[in-house]
Amino acid sequence: MTYLTSEFRDRVSAVASRYIEPIAERTTLLTQVSSPTGDEAARAKLLSDILAEEAYESVAVDELSDVTARIAGADRSKTLLLAAHIDTVFPHSADATVKREGNRLHAPGVGDNTISVAAVTLVKRLFDELAIVPEVDILVTGNVGEEGLGDLRGMRAVVDAHPEIGGAIALEGHSLGSVTHVGVGSRRLEVTFNGPGGHSWGAFGRPSAIHAAANAVSRLDGMDLPTDPKTTLNVGIFEGGISVNTIAPQARLVIDMRSVEQASLETLVTRVDGVLAAAESSEIKVDVRIVGNRPAGRLPHDTGVAGVAAKALSLLGLEPIFHPSSTDANIPISRNIPSACIGLAGGGNVHREDEFIDLDPVPIGLTQLILVTLESARQLRAGTL
Template sequence: MSLTPAMLSQIRALSANAVEATGELATAICRVPAPTGHEAERAAFVAALIRERGYQAEIDEIGNVYARRGNRGGRAMMALAHTDTVFPEGTDLKVVRIDNELHGPAIGDNSLGVAAMISALQILDKLEVETESDIIAVANVGEEGLGNLRGARAAVERFHDELGAVVAIEGHNLGRITHVAVGSKRWRVTVRGPGGHSWGAFGQPSAIHGLGRIIAAIAELEVPSDPRTTFNVGIIDGGTSINTIAPAASALIDMRSVDASALDALATRVGRIIAASVGDGLTVDVETLGERPAGSRDKHDPFIQAASDALSWLGMDTVYDASSTDANIPIGLNIPSLCIGITHGGRGHTVEEYIALPPVELGLAQLVRLCLDATALISSRSS
């Protein structure tokens, strides 16, 4: 489908008109607590917002909210906007407007993403278009921290055979198109030994010494810069006192790559180091804390191109980006997918987070145009 100039100017006008309402929606969503793993209250709130707008909304057992626009059946486009935040229960979720900015914890990441998804449905309704394939809108859980993308995973699994494309929506980073999924593996490595008095039992193996040997060997690893691959031992923990041979010690290890096989290769090497370096008389076990698939979509992929064309239409240059987002899940499964942003802002993951309201106009217009173009592409591919 090629959009007529009249339709394009209507999208611009409706997006401009929706900025204030989208800011109010984001504010209302932001005020409902939703730490990762405890999204139920926000999920119920978002489901109610969607129902008020004439849609059916369903909440699944983990707290994902689903709504469908269209009833063509067949292949569909999925929009994902995560509801969870990095802020623990008890955080003051106050939102303040200062001139044309909204300030509040998770206002951009991702209250605005969820609000924009809802606004985009409404703009499509006002345009009175039946998109060429259906849109499945999902306000999903589990994107942040150790959420391990479980919301996106469940949504993509559920609709797997129907998915023609997936668009993840983030409040920040308007102009950025994330087409490369940075994959990660996060492990907790725990070493255990007999313990004992540092003087009396000298010679017994120490869990801390064993863990130290493991970390020292990991620190010597060389990893490729292309494909970019990284590792980090971020937290260590263990021991009981200065004069006790440590009976237990653990470390948290984060490994990342833009390439799935480079990530697997790194994990294999780290696994071998763990087994080989711990030393006699100690046991070691590895617990997986998180796993996000790596992968990428070509810049010339028509869906990526459609998102980029929408930015050029709005006078913006595309910044192609590699990042870890909900789009990791469908990218890892080779489904055409990307992540886009809605406005500019800053101080994400802090209570001083803020977003600028005026650019929301452009973010909404990009999203709506992408919905129209992507659903058309999906239908042309299935016919």
């Protein structure tokens, strides 16, 4: 029997309507423990304590600070992953104090992605109130390394450690109504140009690392890139030199390449590698280091977890918005595991210290989450996901 019925929707909605305050309290608690990418241990400890208090099974923290725990299902041989990343883009120095104005919370990282982590901690309580046992095990994770140069290392580690995962839902705090079934892949390179240096007058004629880097950037900028599949290139950092009257001995670039198709991304990487190789000479050396490697992938929008999410949103009176993005779902999507990333609520100023999240959509977002989780688990057990 499907969980995507108006009767069950109303039953879940009645319970979820009481969760604005629990979500607000837990979001506030978690947000105020800062968790920059690469240094998530303090929030991981808090999250593991919360999950234990909520009676999740098998609470564990790995060496990366990924937190995992289980909700026992009727069929324990299969597992559905429910993921919410615990890292944020903000350093420990950012003021993480949560300020509340009515049903709006203000703080850096409050919506991306702390409210989702709070929601994951309350899923078991919602199941218990509904007197529902999911049809397969639900493995929940507060994973690290989703933002920036975190390179999805947390999600990779969790999926690698649990080969029994047969479906995955990634949860993001903003953009209720969105369904991501296409993972935007990326390759990020840190490129260092080294030259001989010297005085700008006395050693004039020696090659400059900055000039060599600038010529390479000019060639990269002149590339024709496909619009279908959408494929992009950006030099986001360019720095180097010592002084105005010194031939630059070093320059550094950070290059971001993206595509919705892995083959197109690999083609672009090959072309960029060629430009960088051509920049080398007897006096200019180019060192290339990969600092990010996110796989692209694509799953159908009308079947699997994405199809379940779309039907759940329609049942809630929302039009599903399908769009490609780079999220934790990239990892299972790239491995053809039925997966999608969905939104929980709405807010604004993402990746700014004045970020905010609105609590009014939380009951709908939680209802969606419960419907998608239970129906995906049902289909996974039945072999139809």
